[in-house]
Amino acid sequence: MTERKLKATIKRVTPLLEDFLSVSRYEIEAERHAGGVQRRSWLVMERGHSVGVLGYDPKRERVVLVNEMRPGALVAGDYPFTDNLAAGGIMPGETPIEAAVREMKEETGLELRSPLLVHPGAYASSGGTSEKIAIVVGIVDTRDAGGVHGNRDEHEDIAVVVLPLATFLERVRSGAITDLKTLYAGYWLAENRTRFHEVSGD
Structure with missing residues (x-):
């Protein structure tokens, strides 16, 4: 400033x-x-504002991501099927938390519990877009996580990816994760995951 x-x-x-x-x-x-x-x-x-949501299972030390084809990565010459946070637009009248709960259900089939807004909204690239992305982290039960989900009306084809927390954090730190919202959520969870252990009773 x-x-x-x-x-x-x-x-x-x-x-x-x-x-x-x-x-x-x-x-x-x-x-x-x-x-x-x-x-x-x-x-x-x-295109309005959006939310990215990271599901964390503190009992099993796992996280839930989604894998889908990302056209921007393809245009840039990179492999386009990437592991990212579940994410989507915040609808008129919705809070970021409400949008996160909805998107987690639509894209993974999982219920998000104890959602926490860890960032109210950061610009994705303020030199070219007005979009801000909020970040939410919450608890999920990964015992039955998996399969292909998504909104049929939006032609979504989304595979659920369940990773051990240690594997996810290693991918974050090594640069294998290339999506900024996913990186932010990963670094935040690395420093704050005990909050969710307290909530879940572990």
């Missing part, structure tokens, strides 16, 4: 695409750090 609070103002918005996500050209007038004002246009992608 600079000592002086600089100002920026949206002067014009030109919609370019309206679909699952929208893209608009924003003309913005912003003060410069060295003095003066500049006016530029940016393309900004918008």
Whole structure:
């Protein structure tokens, strides 16, 4: 944060695409750090805000992730079937916790208990999108976890991935996990998992 609070103002918005996500050209007038004002246009992608949710089974020391094809990874030249947090959009009127419970059920078939909001919402990439992602961690029972789930209306094809906690944390620390929200949740759980042992009675 600079000592002086600089100002920026949206002067014009030109919609370019309206679909699952929208893209608009924003003309913005912003003060410069060295003095003066500049006016530029940016393309900004918008699709609302979302939540990522990590399921943790403290009795069995396991976590639940989901695996699905991620087109952004494919376009970037990477293997697109990646292990990530269950995640989805926060619907109008929903809290991040409510959205997390819903998404966990839709994408894994599991009930999320004792959900904890560990981050209220961080920008995914504020240079190009207005989306903020909240992070929720909660307790799940992994005894019957598995299978393929997802919202049929959204053509989702989501495989449940159950990992030992130690394996998950090693993948986080080694860089094998490449999704930022999943990394954040992993580092948070590494430092705070005893909270859930206390809740579950272990």
